[in-house]
Amino acid sequence: MTRVVLADDAVLLRTGLRRVLETEGLTVAADVGDAGQLLRAVADHRPDVAIVDIRMPPTWTTEGVRAAAAIQRDHPRVGVLLLSQHLERREALAVLEHRGAGGVGYLLKDRISDIDGFVAAVLRVATGGTAVDPVVVAQVLRRPAALAGVEVLSAREREILSRMAEGRSNAGVAAELHLAERTVEAHVRSIFTKLGLHEEPDSNRRVLAVLTHLSGG
Structure with missing residues (x-):
């Protein structure tokens, strides 16, 4: 059974995500509200995937990204799925480029309208795959290096x-x-x-x- 740790400072969103995932048969081992609690929960529960809000207390800037990087470094088999209200191109690349054996993903909160698609993305990252919002893909690839399809x-x-x-x-x-x-x-x-x-x-x-x-x- 797929085990998940959730990290988001918004209690209502966190509760809603937990309910969705548990309804779909996943196990939410912990849901927490800041990066420090996230790192402790991952160390304690060793989930298949951590779902991480990019902006969390105390500064609401890049705590989630730094925590995700720490998870990739210390627990390379744990997948990391970032959630963000807005596109953070540099932060997206930082996490995507430093994946370990675990999967990696980046989804925009406002574009998650399909529960089945969201759960599929979580499962894909939990099993070592990649799940990235097409808008994020388009922004990351907006560079001279990616010329062909x-x-x-x-x-x-x-x-x-x-x-x-x-x-x-x-x-x-x-x-x-x-x-x-x-x-x-x-x-x-x-x-x-x-x-x-x-x-x-x-x-x-x-x-x-x-x-x-x-x-x-």
């Missing part, structure tokens, strides 16, 4: 990219598709080249490739 990729490359979006490493993709790891590495390099994703000090090509896949572009 996935239609330029071969069928095998698209298959590999879809596994990358599920959180698989090159070794994991190789094992699942019964390919040599060096073959997967060659395909990944080809994906980067075809999508126009060159090595840059301030970007993570793997994240940008996955976001291109998620955008359907």
Whole structure:
């Protein structure tokens, strides 16, 4: 059974999310109102996923992002799903680029109108996948590096990219598709080249490739 820790300073929203998740069969191990309580709850309960509001007390700025980064560092198998009232592009990239073995996601609160879709996103992140709001994807990809869409990729490359979006490493993709790891590495390099994703000090090509896949572009 999927175990969740919720962190949001808004009691009504937190209570509503808990009710939705428990109705759908997930276990909410804890729901808390600030980043310190979140980190303690994750350490105590070791959930499959932490759902984290970006802005929490005491400053209501980036406490949630810092807590998410700490979870990724100290509990790399715990998925992190960020919720935000507004798009925070830099914060989105910070969390998306530093994922561990756990999944990662970024959803905008005002755009969550489909309960089934929200629960599916939580489950995807809990099992190592990626769930990012299309608006976030569009903003993150608004850069010269992402020039091409996935239609330029071969069928095998698209298959590999879809596994990358599920959180698989090159070794994991190789094992699942019964390919040599060096073959997967060659395909990944080809994906980067075809999508126009060159090595840059301030970007993570793997994240940008996955976001291109998620955008359907």
